Amino acid sequence: METGTVNSDIIREENLVYRKSRVLTDNIMHYCPGCGHGTTHRIIAEVIEELDIQEEVIGIAPVGCSVLAYNYLDIDMQEAAHGRAPALATAIKRLMPSKYVFTYQGDGDLAAIGTSETIHSANRGENITIVFINNGIYGMTGGQMAPTTLEGMKSSTSPYGREVSLMGHPLKITDLVARLPGSYFVTRQAVHTPANVRKTKKAIRTAFELQREKKGMTFVEVLSNCNSGWKMTPVQANKWMVENMFPFFPLGDIKVNGELVSK
Amino acid sequence: MKKELRLMKGNEAIAEAAIRAGCDGYFGYPITPQSEVLEYLMAEKPHERTGMVVLQAESEVASINMVYGGAACGKKVMTSSSSPGISLMQEGLSYIAGAELPCLVVNVVRGGPGLGTIQPSQSDYFQAVKGGGHGDYKLIVLAPSSVQEMYDFVGLAFELAFKYRNPAMILSDGAIGQMMEKVELDDPRPRWTDEEIVRISPWATTGKPAGRERNIITSLELDPAKQEKLNLKLQEKYRKLEKEEQRFEKFFCDDAEYAFMAFGTSSRICLKAIQLARAKGIRVGMLRPITLYPFPVDAVKEMAGKVRGILVVEMNAGQMIEDVRMIVEGKVKVEHYGRFGGIIPSPEEVELALEQIIIGG
Numbered sequence: 029m030e031t032g033t034v035n036s037d038i039i040r041e042e043n044l045v046y047r048k049s050r051v052l053t054d055n056i057m058h059y060c061p062g063c064g065h066g067t068t069h070r071i072i073a074e075v076i077e078e079l080d081i082q083e084e085v086i087g088i089a090p091v092g093c094s095v096l097a098y099n100y101l102d103i104d105m106q107e108a109a110h111g112r113a114p115a116l117a118t119a120i121k122r123l124m125p126s127k128y129v130f131t132y133q134g135d136g137d138l139a140a141i142g143t144s145e146t147i148h149s150a151n152r153g154e155n156i157t158i159v160f161i162n163n164g165i166y167g168m169t170g171g172q173m174a175p176t177t178l179e180g181m182k183s184s185t186s187p188y189g190r191e192v193s194l195m196g197h198p199l200k201i202t203d204l205v206a207r208l209p210g211s212y213f214v215t216r217q218a219v220h221t222p223a224n225v226r227k228t229k230k231a232i233r234t235a236f237e238l239q240r241e242k243k244g245m246t247f248v249e250v251l252s253n254c255n256s257g258w259k260m261t262p263v264q265a266n267k268w269m270v271e272n273m274f275p276f277f278p279l280g281d282i283k284v285n286g287e288l289v290s291k
Numbered sequence: 292m293k294k295e296l297r298l299m300k301g302n303e304a305i306a307e308a309a310i311r312a313g314c315d316g317y318f319g320y321p322i323t324p325q326s327e328v329l330e331y332l333m334a335e336k337p338h339e340r341t342g343m344v345v346l347q348a349e350s351e352v353a354s355i356n357m358v359y360g361g362a363a364c365g366k367k368v369m370t371s372s373s374s375p376g377i378s379l380m381q382e383g384l385s386y387i388a389g390a391e392l393p394c395l396v397v398n399v400v401r402g403g404p405g406l407g408t409i410q411p412s413q414s415d416y417f418q419a420v421k422g423g424g425h426g427d428y429k430l431i432v433l434a435p436s437s438v439q440e441m442y443d444f445v446g447l448a449f450e451l452a453f454k455y456r457n458p459a460m461i462l463s464d465g466a467i468g469q470m471m472e473k474v475e476l477d478d479p480r481p482r483w484t485d486e487e488i489v490r491i492s493p494w495a496t497t498g499k500p501a502g503r504e505r506n507i508i509t510s511l512e513l514d515p516a517k518q519e520k521l522n523l524k525l526q527e528k529y530r531k532l533e534k535e536e537q538r539f540e541k542f543f544c545d546d547a548e549y550a551f552m553a554f555g556t557s558s559r560i561c562l563k564a565i566q567l568a569r570a571k572g573i574r575v576g577m578l579r580p581i582t583l584y585p586f587p588v589d590a591v592k593e594m595a596g597k598v599r600g601i602l603v604v605e606m607n608a609g610q611m612i613e614d615v616r617m618i619v620e621g622k623v624k625v626e627h628y629g630r631f632g633g634i635i636p637s638p639e640e641v642e643l644a645l646e647q648i649i650i651g652g
């Protein structure tokens with residue numbers, strides 16, 4: 029049988045196992061193969077489609093690898109200055125309370141330059157969703173140390189490994205956010221396996237749904253590799269993430285229904 | 292119909308004008324000498340009067356970025372601060388200008404540099420009219436010289452900001468912010484409805500309905516050729532502003548042999564100095580720029596062709612004078628008289644300066 033005939037034969041509605049979300053544009057993503065940004069974008073698009081809120085959602089891209097997130101999501105979006113996405117989101121949500129507002133931020137953006145905006149928007153209980161990609165490094169600028177860089181981890185500005193006595197401790201900002209009275213749902217997930225992708229999708233969906241209830245900030249941290257920044261192959265990077273990041277940043281819900289989850 | 296009159300501080304006039312102009316949101320952080328703007332708004336409960344959002348932010352950095360977010364939704368939004376706070380806002384202002392968003396920023400200037408003083412000054416002129424943050428951009432800058440103008444310029448600033456999709460600034464100072472004068476209030480204008488916003492600002496991120504392209508608010512363009520095009524588009528807008536929006540006021544210019552140039556508080560001092568000089572038989576007038584950007588270039592040129600000397604009076608070490616000299620191109624003498632660090636010059640010393648620096652010098 030000719031290949032062409034086979035293809036047209038199997039491309040039928042009843043054989044469909046996966047369709048790209050209509051909330052994703054056709055633009056080719058610039059992310060490195062294996063990076064968690066692309067997967068997380070896809071999850072957000074699917075959640076928006078499934079909740080049928082494409083007309084009511086406003087997203088905010090950060091400065092970082094995901095600065096061009098608006099090229100991939102077919103929704104109204106704003107591009108914030110480095111670290112300031114929660115300030116934009118605060119104003120948007122207060123001015124248009126019926127909309128769904130989310131920020132999408134890296135660890136440098138959210139936990140270094142934007143720490144103040146993160147903490148204060150959470151503490152005010154802003155009714156927004158923050159999707160926080162923690163890859164332990166500054167991806168966009170070429171792999172410098174981030175506030176989340178692990179002790180001993182190498183980066184271009186900690187070339188001999190992060191030395192805590194000189195460079196300070198890695199920051200668990202998500203745990204800080206969870207301890208603030210204004211946050212309502214706080215969780216840490218990953219996207220390196222299909223099972224984890226499903227869990228992350230459920231978390232992001234919950235986070236968006238909770239905006240309807242106006243109970244406060246919903247916050248989803250997604251651990252991701254940065255294989256190019258870590259100078260590993262995607263497979264090595266995921267293995268390294270599981271072995272090194274997960275013990276320090278354990279996966280799971282941290283705050284549910286406004287209550288800290290006891291471990 | 293008789294207009295409503297009220298005795299108000301300049302800062303309060305800004306706040307009341309915002310509510311009456313149909314402003315949707317104010318985001319600010321306290322700093323002397325402008326904290327009354329936020330205090331007045333909080334006391335007035337504008338969320339009950341008009342539905343306006345008022346929020347005390349955690350910093351001026353957050354304030355200006357809240358303004359960015361709100362402006363990107365097509366809302367009428369503003370912030371106010373004083374010099375150190377305005378310095379903190381510069382990155383955000385550059386983004387707002389780059390993304391071509393309308394908004395209002397009020398600077399009730401105090402003396403610097405650094406923490407400086409809480410007393411009035413005009414030493415933020417350069418920062419206001421030359422852009423202030425990074426990149427090639429301009430703010431529309433209005434300089435009020437009375438509490439009435441503090442009130443009036445809020446509406447005007449929003450009008451110009453939306454007309455040109457450009458951030459506007461009211462460059463005031465601690466004296467005008469703090470002093471009380473009679474203000475004529477106009478009837479409140481309702482806030483725009485969602486439908487009006489979509490019509491007035493179709494580019495705004497209000498949520499993407501089926502059938503329209505997604506709206507993206509950004510200042511990013513990595514391709515140099517496209518980035519240059521965006522810059523050229525901005526420049527074209529600035530040329531249009533320069534052609535169409537120069538505003539100024541002339542005093543006693545018809546028979547003037549000499550002229551003062553001054554804005555804001557300084558222009559009030561100069562008015563008094565004119566009286567003193569004229570009592571001595573010195574025929575002096577004044578050109579008072581209302582828009583500091585676009586600068587009233589044509590009026591300065593015209594005046595330079597008529598007088599024998601111009602004294603630029605500013606509460607700074609000599610900032611606006613650079614623009615005046617550039618326009619006058621040496622055709623007549625242009626000198627500066629300034630006090631700074633929070634000192635307001637007296638009419639007597641300004642009149643004396645005219646005699647010594649311009650007439651006698």
Ligand SMILES: Cc1ncc(C[n+]2csc(CCOP(=O)(O)OP(=O)(O)O)c2C)c(N)n1
Nearest residue numbers: 091092093110134135136137165166167168
């Ligand atoms: C005010 C300012 N400072 C610094 C930068 C440079 N910069 C751009 S992205 C970035 C770090 C991004 O790292 P992260 O937030 O972790 O996101 P990632 O790229 O890893 O996804 C930095 C420092 C900037 N654009 N603006």
